[in-house]
Amino acid sequence: MKKIFLSSIAASLLFAVSCQNDFENSTEDVVVTAGDANFSHYVALGNSLTSGYRDGALYSSGQSESYPSMLAGQMKLAGGGEFSQPMMPNDVGGFIGIPGFGGRYNLQLVDKKDYTGAVIGKSLSPVQAPAAANLDVIGGAGKYFSNMGVPGAKSFHLITPGYGNAANLPIAAANPYFVRFATSASTTVLADAMAQSPTFFSLWIGANDVLSYSTNGGTNSQTTGGVTTYTQATDQNGNTNPATYRSNDISDPNVVAGSIKAVLDGLKSKGATKGVIANIPYVTSIPYFTTVPYNPVPLAAASATALNTNFATLNGALANVGLPKRFATLTASANNPVLIVDKSLTDISAFLPPQFAIYGQARHATAEDLILLPASSVIGIDPTTGLPPSPTSQTILGVSIPLADQLVLTKTEAAKVKTATDAYNLQIANIATAYGLAFVNANAKMIELNSTSGIQWDGVKYTAKFVTGGAFSLDGVHPLGRGYAIIANEFLKAINSKYRSNLPMVNPNSYSGVKFP
Known part of the structure; x- marks a missing residue:
């Protein structure tokens, strides 16, 4: 546990x-x-x-x-x-x-x-x-x-x-x-x-x-x-x-x-x-x-810019198949929303490049979502090491990698x-x-x-x-x-x-x- x-x-x-x-x-x-x-x-x-x-x-x-x-x-x-x-x-x-x-x-x-x-x-x-x-x-x-x-x-x-x-x-x-x-x-x-x-x-x-x-x-x-x-x-x-x-x-x-x-x-x-x-x-x-708040993610300006480039691409892919955008515009602040999986969403992984397939049912959390208490120990962790990410890490749970479905009670749920x-x-x-x-x-x-x-x-x-x-x-x-x-x-x-x-x-x-x- x-x-x-x-x-x-x-x-x-x-x-x-x-x-x-x-x-x-x-x-x-x-x-x-x-x-x-x-x-x-x-x-x-x-x-x-x-x-x-x-x-x-x-x-x-x-x-x-x-x-x-x-x-x-x-x-x-x-x-x-x-x-x-x-x-x-x-x-x-x-x-x-x-x-x-x-x-x-x-x-x-x-x-x-x-x-x-x-x-x-x-x-x-x-x-x-x-x-x-x-x-x-x-x-x-x-x-x-x-x-x-x-x-x-x-x-x-x-x-x-x-x-x-x-x-x-x-x-x-x-x-x-x-x-x-x-x-x-x-x-x-x-x-x-x-x-x-x-x-x-x-x-x-x-x-x-x-x-x-x-x-x-x-x-x-x-x-x-x-x-x-x-x-x-x-x-x-x-x-x-x-x-x-x-x-x-x-x-x-x-x-x-x-x-x-x-x-x-x-x-x-x-x-x-x-x-x-x-x-x-x-x-x-x-x-x-x-x-755990829905928006606990701190980001520096450079990190926010790099992430926004990817999320803008994903929002564009959603628009191409007639779906509304799912990803927020992140800012250089301490209160950015966590990235989550929402199984109620249409899965668009088939329309995405392989490196983006993990975002097929992902979106940024809103105030209507409930982030479960155990998530506090994994948000911001590199899943490959179980440790805080290195300065060059591209895999950060809740930031660039969606939190697992069982760690979030979505607004629909x-x-x-x-x-x-x-x-x-x-x-x-x-x-x-x-x-x-x-x-x-x-x-x-x-x-x-x-x-x-x-x-x-x-x-x-x-x-x-x-x-x-x-x-x-x-x-x-x-x-x-x-x-x-x-x-x-x-x-x-x-x-x-x-x-x-x-x-x-x-x-x-x-x-x-x-x-x-």
Whole structure:
């Protein structure tokens, strides 16, 4: 996994001066009551956001600061019972021997090198640790956990048999996190939740149904005639397909809604009719998609002139086949747009000289494109050496060579994501009303957190800025302990409003933030 360098980015992520207090209810001198709810056996269902995942891994101290654990602590003040979690065996995370499941990110000072490979300084960067242990199975018959958040789970995975079967791991039809604590190889997340007969539940699912497409720069879903087709939905028998684990599709909104209803109907059949459900944030509100600007390329006058000569030739070739120009006029400045691949464009490589074939679906980025966080470590790098370019180099990623498609969510792809997210959220809001559940507008909260003013608690300001904002972890997607506390308070507010309970808020300042070396 590529390192994400922050030497130029971190310096620009500064706190704004003015703040607005988001929390009005004091946590002191609160008379705690359960109201119409019964918190004696609370079960949480969801994905990585429920499990306490952060910094690119699930690890023990992160789990201790999951938002369900925070909720359970406040519920305990109103008659709630014990809350158990499938704790990882260490504070690093990951699974040895399972590719793609490394340990947590930590901020470290790493060497910066010039084009010869010589060290020219240090840069503060998130560096991923190797996995610290083999996959450990802590579940089995009769072993249940209150926190059933499964990192990587999409909506339909909660109702998919075999999702916790270790034998399905080699064919990517199972999830190692659920393999750890499933009660059997054939069970489902829902079945294990139902078996616990919860008196109260939380459900936050659906983010991965669009997030995996987004973090992979957009793949698989197609738009024809203005209508988006979601390539992953059901098999030929109408059943949800378990083999889509690790796939990068956008899930059909009807599959998401149907899966959520199936979970709620299953819980209801066991008497669990009271709970809280949350909607899905826009990816444009999290730092994985907002940290790297579309125009981070510095150019000297001579470089800009040389590049413009080539791009003018390419714009001329586009005009010859009746297509609009795709390449900007670069300037001697620090804010030139990055060169990207856009698969939605007509491929004109057949009309170009061989040396220009790489530009067949290339263009310069605009403010509507989202450059993914990992791109920060490769923009301006010579791909043949992996180092900053030599003075005579003609191959510079994002400058003369387009960034790989998976490092950019183009404006077309981002529009698909927003359309799907809006469809999910409309369904989730309607389901919350139909089932009489408390509802959390997590999307609105993330938009607020991403604003310039952010939110604050007791004089401490939180925003969605990478590293310096105080709310998000080093993977740019998942919150820190303080960010999860902000989320927990939204759940607590919704529960109190719906069920006339009076659970106190938690104090985000008392939870962990970014640890600097």
